[in-house]
Amino acid sequence: MESKLALEKEELKHQLDVAQIIASGGSDVERFYAGSNVFLTGGSGFVGKHLIEKLFRCCNVNKVYLLLRSKKGKSVQQRIDQILKDPVFESLHKCKSDFKMNIIPIEGEMGEKELGIKDADRNIIIEQVNIIFHAAAVVNFNENVKTATLINVRGIREIVRLAKCCKQLRQVLTY
Incomplete structure (x- = not known):
């Protein structure tokens, strides 16, 4: 239990150090x-x-356009709401509670041509996006090979075309 408290204190100190760097505006990143x-x-x-x-x-950052698909009967907005309940966002909810207003859902599908994105959303991305992070992939080794290939191979091709x-x-950036 003491080691857990020590780790928590160390993490809090690290967060304070990061907060000071951010407040100074001195980070190139x-x-x-x-x-x-x-x-x-x-x-x-x-x-x-x-x-x-x-x-x-x-x-x-100003906005994050988040590519999501409807899943298990949930809309993309419902999925975002669920994602933001994850414990990783607890401190962010406290210090920047309005951040969630700057997460914009883009409905689409990684395995489809043009990522399954509607023309209006595609135009927003083309006109406004400065940075693309591609972190989607099928990592389930039991997935159907055709599905995994469409998502993991076609998906990156479509990201490059969009970029x-x-x-x-x-x-x-791709991960």
Whole structure:
């Protein structure tokens, strides 16, 4: 129990150190991402959730356009609401409670042509997005091979095609 408390204290100290760096505005990373509009795939997964939290807590991004599909009878907005209940967002809810207003759902599907994104949403991405993070993938080894290939191979091809159309793009990152 004492080691757990020690770890918690160490983590809190680390968070305070990070908060001081952010407050100073001295981080090159923070300056790069500040005010950016980000398009993110895989935001419902482990890496994606942590990325969303970090972008809003440390980098002061403007908006995150989050590619999601309806799943198990839930709309994309209901899925975002569920994602934001994850414990990783607890401190962000406390210090920047309005961040969730800047998460914009984009309904689509990684395995479809043009990511299954409607034309209006695609135009928003093309006109406004500065940074693309592609973190979506099938990682279930029991998945149907055709489905996994469409998502993992076609998906990245469609991300690259979309990126080539973006008028204000500064960076594309894949995980």
